[in-house]
Amino acid sequence: MKLNGDLIMDEQKEQNNIRNKKSLIECRGVDVFYGDKQALFGINLDIGEKEVTSLIGPSGCGKSTFLRCINRMNDVIEICKVEGNIKIDNEDIYHPDVDVVELRSRIGMVFQKPNPFPKSVYDNVAYGPKLHGRILHKDDLDAKVEKSLERAGLWSEVKDRLGEPGTSLSGGQQQRLCIARAIAIDPSIILMDEPCSALDPIATAKIEELIDELKDNFTITIVTHSMQQAARVSQRTAFFHLGKLIEVGDTEKIFRSPDHEQTEAYVTGRYG
Amino acid sequence: MDKGNKMDDQHIVTSFDEELKDLTDGLVSLGGLAQIALRNVEQSLRMNDHDLAKQTIEADKQINALQLSLEDKTFNILAKRQPMANDLRMVFSAVKVSLYLERIGDMCKGVCKRIVKGDLLNAKSPKTIDALVNLTKNVQQSLDLVLEDYAQGKAQHALDVWKSDIKIDSSYANILSAILEDIKEKPEAIEALVPLFFIARYLERIGDQATNIAEVTHFIVTGETLGDDRKMEVEDETVF
Numbered sequence: 136m137k138l139n140g141d142l143i144m145d146e147q148k149e150q151n152n153i154r155n156k157k158s159l160i161e162c163r164g165v166d167v168f169y170g171d172k173q174a175l176f177g178i179n180l181d182i183g184e185k186e187v188t189s190l191i192g193p194s195g196c197g198k199s200t201f202l203r204c205i206n207r208m209n210d211v212i213e214i215c216k217v218e219g220n221i222k223i224d225n226e227d228i229y230h231p232d233v234d235v236v237e238l239r240s241r242i243g244m245v246f247q248k249p250n251p252f253p254k255s256v257y258d259n260v261a262y263g264p265k266l267h268g269r270i271l272h273k274d275d276l277d278a279k280v281e282k283s284l285e286r287a288g289l290w291s292e293v294k295d296r297l298g299e300p301g302t303s304l305s306g307g308q309q310q311r312l313c314i315a316r317a318i319a320i321d322p323s324i325i326l327m328d329e330p331c332s333a334l335d336p337i338a339t340a341k342i343e344e345l346i347d348e349l350k351d352n353f354t355i356t357i358v359t360h361s362m363q364q365a366a367r368v369s370q371r372t373a374f375f376h377l378g379k380l381i382e383v384g385d386t387e388k389i390f391r392s393p394d395h396e397q398t399e400a401y402v403t404g405r406y407g
Numbered sequence: 408m409d410k411g412n413k414m415d416d417q418h419i420v421t422s423f424d425e426e427l428k429d430l431t432d433g434l435v436s437l438g439g440l441a442q443i444a445l446r447n448v449e450q451s452l453r454m455n456d457h458d459l460a461k462q463t464i465e466a467d468k469q470i471n472a473l474q475l476s477l478e479d480k481t482f483n484i485l486a487k488r489q490p491m492a493n494d495l496r497m498v499f500s501a502v503k504v505s506l507y508l509e510r511i512g513d514m515c516k517g518v519c520k521r522i523v524k525g526d527l528l529n530a531k532s533p534k535t536i537d538a539l540v541n542l543t544k545n546v547q548q549s550l551d552l553v554l555e556d557y558a559q560g561k562a563q564h565a566l567d568v569w570k571s572d573i574k575i576d577s578s579y580a581n582i583l584s585a586i587l588e589d590i591k592e593k594p595e596a597i598e599a600l601v602p603l604f605f606i607a608r609y610l611e612r613i614g615d616q617a618t619n620i621a622e623v624t625h626f627i628v629t630g631e632t633l634g635d636d637r638k639m640e641v642e643d644e645t646v647f
Contacts, residue, residue, distance in 0.1 A: 390492060405419070
């Protein structure tokens with residue numbers, strides 16, 4: 136068991152080493168500030184391609200802030216400043232020449248509360264491909280909508296309801312619709328910010344099953360407050376605390392025998 | 408670290424702490440019953456005390472009942488709490504330790520049955536009986552050490568117990584040879600001698616169970632299993 140305190144760089148480099156997996160996302164020395172308040176401190180984290188990485192930690196630890204650095208969602212917060220280096224597929228995503236809209240078209244995002252557009256089921260999924268001008272013909276768009284809904288495990292449930300409002304679906308269906316909407320633009324990365332926190336156990340199980348299937352084609356990073364969910368769906372887990380990355384490693388290791396005592400205290404429910 | 412997020416030995420959910428303590432206390436009690444059974448075995452063997460042996464056979468029911476109750480508690484904790492990390496290791500290992508202790512109870516019962524049904528005096532082999540008593544004492548020592556470790560949440564004696572088990576195995580082999588010699592020399596005493604085989608076997612197996620508990624305790628404390636490499640190292644150190 137290591138003592139409390141900052142991890143030294145050597146250890147962090149060792150932990151960041153992703154075995155047998157290419158790192159699609161590489162973060163080095165990422166600091167985030169909201170005005171004068173620093174929210175993230177020197178985060179070094181690699182995220183492997185086509186695997187699921189869970190970000191866990193108590194509320195306010197910075198995991199969602201970190202997630203939103205990956206698709207530059209923090210840019211929309213005026214007082215937010217991001218420093219350090221984040222590369223996706225070796226490209227510095229904070230370089231001034233980067234087209235943020237194009238960047239976000241490569242990164243799908245699913246939020247805590249299902250947020251379908253006030254449009255039909257069909258239009259929710261077709262919206263992204265149309266917006267980015269990627270599909271021009273109706274037949275191709277129909278095929279893309281069907282394929283996306285199938286991949287989201289929703290097609291059989293909504294194929295006869297494509298014209299109905301997305302908001303008429305159940306909560307779990309709405310969340311899978313949002314996932315279908317996210318993958319319709321063929322992203323390489325899907326970010327999920329507590330995607331099951333508003334869902335019942337059955338809908339949660341369906342989303343988890345879906346995550347397991349999607350990981351073969353997408354790099355998924357998920358923020359979750361459920362330790363069991365992190366253990367079930369992810370191959371790697373990163374524990375954040377007070378804006379610092381305390382420990383990252385194979386999920387099995389983190390939940391069976393973490394190296395850091397703060398991680399152990401958190402995953403066993405000993406934070407008072 | 409701010410006060411709102413301080414680390415603590417206690418869980419936020421205090422009833423979880425109570426359940427874990429209840430489970431640990433139960434395991435310590437079960438270990439105590441196994442120790443008593445083994446102490447009775449030693450005395451029954453040494454004194455050819457059939458009454459004590461019968462009491463020990465009867466007392467095994469208590470061990471079995473407590474083991475079942477602990478299994479039930481473990482099952483409930485897993486279902487209700489979904490423990491993680493050191494809690495998970497502790498709860499998972501509780502199932503194994505309780506089974507090892509229950510098996511020790513069974514083996515003590517087995518020895519006592521041989522004492523009651525056999526006729527140790529007619530074996531006319533006081534040296535073998537002495538060797539069995541010594542074997543029992545060695546096994547007792549191992550069990551005492553591993554249960555002390557378990558109760559204190561330490562793994563300081565794991566490797567010592569492992570080394571002791573190699574000596575126990577060696578004593579067991581010597582006892583078997585001695586019984587075989589006795590049978591050759593005194594074929595008329597074969598019916599009294601054969602139960603000694605079983606007694607030796609039960610005692611050797613109790614030593615194995617103590618070693619198993621040592622391994623589990625090491626896993627609980629360190630999160631790592633005692634690898635085969637370390638075992639081979641110990642075996643090499645202990646070759647006679």
